[in-house]
Amino acid sequence: MAGKIGVLALQGDVSEHVTAFEDALGPDGEVSLFRDASDINRFDGIALPGGESTTIMRLIQKAGMFRPLQQYEGGIFATCAGMVLLASEVQDDSLFEPLGVMDMTVKRNAFGRQRESFEADIECAGLETPFHAVFIRAPVVTRVGYGTEVLASLPQGYVAIRHGLHMAFSFHPELGGDLRFHRLFLERLGL
Amino acid sequence: MDVVSAEQAVIAENAGAVAVMALERVPADIRKAGGVSRMADPTKIVEITEAVSIPVMAKVRIGHFVEAQVLQELGVDMIDESEVLTPADEEFHVDKKAFSVPFVCGARNLGEALRRINEGAAMIRTKGEAGTGNVVEAVRHMRAIQSEIRMLKGMDDQERAGYARKIEAPFELVLDVANRGRLPVVNFSAGGIATPSDAALMMQLGADGVFVGSGIFKSENPEKMAKAIVETVHHFNDPKVIAEVSRGLGEAMPGIDVHTLTPDERLQTRGW
Numbered sequence: 158m159a160g161k162i163g164v165l166a167l168q169g170d171v172s173e174h175v176t177a178f179e180d181a182l183g184p185d186g187e188v189s190l191f192r193d194a195s196d197i198n199r200f201d202g203i204a205l206p207g208g209e210s211t212t213i214m215r216l217i218q219k220a221g222m223f224r225p226l227q228q229y230e231g232g233i234f235a236t237c238a239g240m241v242l243l244a245s246e247v248q249d250d251s252l253f254e255p256l257g258v259m260d261m262t263v264k265r266n267a268f269g270r271q272r273e274s275f276e277a278d279i280e281c282a283g284l285e286t287p288f289h290a291v292f293i294r295a296p297v298v299t300r301v302g303y304g305t306e307v308l309a310s311l312p313q314g315y316v317a318i319r320h321g322l323h324m325a326f327s328f329h330p331e332l333g334g335d336l337r338f339h340r341l342f343l344e345r346l347g348l
Numbered sequence: 349m350d351v352v353s354a355e356q357a358v359i360a361e362n363a364g365a366v367a368v369m370a371l372e373r374v375p376a377d378i379r380k381a382g383g384v385s386r387m388a389d390p391t392k393i394v395e396i397t398e399a400v401s402i403p404v405m406a407k408v409r410i411g412h413f414v415e416a417q418v419l420q421e422l423g424v425d426m427i428d429e430s431e432v433l434t435p436a437d438e439e440f441h442v443d444k445k446a447f448s449v450p451f452v453c454g455a456r457n458l459g460e461a462l463r464r465i466n467e468g469a470a471m472i473r474t475k476g477e478a479g480t481g482n483v484v485e486a487v488r489h490m491r492a493i494q495s496e497i498r499m500l501k502g503m504d505d506q507e508r509a510g511y512a513r514k515i516e517a518p519f520e521l522v523l524d525v526a527n528r529g530r531l532p533v534v535n536f537s538a539g540g541i542a543t544p545s546d547a548a549l550m551m552q553l554g555a556d557g558v559f560v561g562s563g564i565f566k567s568e569n570p571e572k573m574a575k576a577i578v579e580t581v582h583h584f585n586d587p588k589v590i591a592e593v594s595r596g597l598g599e600a601m602p603g604i605d606v607h608t609l610t611p612d613e614r615l616q617t618r619g620w
Contacts, residue, residue: 167582168366192582208366209402215364216582250401271403271425272449294403294425 160348163200166190169208177331181339194225202232205239232322260302267297290328354399363574370396375479376562387415411437431618444468458496459515476539481603500526544580551584568598
């Protein structure tokens with residue numbers, strides 16, 4: 158599939174996202190890193206990696222990317238910290254101002270600290286068999302706005318959601334080689 | 349970034365650090381204090397974990413698996429089995445596979461890195477010489493690991509098996525490194541990084557990130573230094589950015605020439 162995906166390369170599991178999208182797109186696709194907003198509009202979709210949301214947001218602001226990311230018209234594939242960035246509101250933290258790209262409330266570290274990180278097979282709407290999901294100091298979505306599709310949830314909250322061209326995950330679909338969510342994302346982008 | 353209080357942890361978080369190391373003393377002060385250096389007081393660690401949302405690491409003595417059990421119980425996000433503290437076991441490192449919390453360990457060369465990974469380390473940091481503000485040992489160790497990896501890539505499997513025996517590392521891991529062209533876990537650089545240029549140097553030599561220990565809070569203006577080093581690590585290939593952020597930082601931490609250290613004073617030789 159020809160198609161251009163950009164991976165935000167400020168902090169986090171950048172190379173894992175690159176590999177996953179390279180595999181999902183195949184040899185005709187192009188996956189590049191970006192660290193500023195100058196060329197994001199040439200991408201059909203962008204990935205916001207997992208990492209530390211506080212750190213990534215600070216670097217987004219420093220690089221002048223806050224507005225350009227808000228105004229970006231392609232699809233956004235966000236995992237873990239990326240999900241926090243996309244939210245409109247972060248629970249229990251009024252100081253953190255997310256991008257507000259998706260109307261939803263996110264709770265950070267919803268499962269606890271590192272030692273509470275876990276892997277689980279979860280049922281997901283749109284997938285025939287469960288997805289093996291890796292949760293690392295993961296956030297959850299506690300409220301979604303109108304028009305948001307919930308693809309998967311756990312007792313703590315929603316862990317996979319979709320709105321328009323965007324997809325956001327508490328866990329890390331870029332780890333483990335199961336690219337079904339990547340394909341769903343690319344499909345909606347027409348790739 | 350190494351921090352010794354909640355205030356310092358908040359400064360590090362605001363600067364853009366991806367994690368903090370909760371300590372009672374930074375390595376430069378551990379070096380000065382001498383004596384036996386141990387895991388930090390749990391009160392200190394809890395104070396720091398409660399102050400920030402980024403992950404908190406803490407150090408245990410090499411081989412001290414009970415200190416590690418305590419840190420896991422306290423909920424730290426990663427344990428550093430560190431040569432900066434006085435080793436508790438001169439024969440065995442902690443069996444890291446027995447823990448659910450991930451570990452980072454120091455290494456000076458590929459063999460040491462792979463032995464730690466085989467014990468269950470989820471992350472490696474080159475040792476450098478902690479608390480000196482002198483980057484020379486960090487450079488030596490990073491170059492050693494990278495050059496060994498490049499050598500492995502050019503060998504056939506028989507030669508790789510021979511090399512695995514020579515560096516006392518499991519053959520499967522040696523093979524894995526040769527195929528990937530890198531360690532199977534992230535490799536950060538540590539021990540002596542004191543300026544933005546030091547940090548960029550280590551990144552350009554192939555580090556996935558850097559640990560800054562005494563370099564932040566022993567400098568004249570920790571807040572500025574912390575921000576400048578974060579900025580540099582994200583733009584490590586861009587001398588323009590490095591030049592810009594290096595302006596007016598004030599004095600970096602006072603340094604020590606590693607050649608003046610006696611063998612006993614060299615922390616990097618702890619562990620094997």
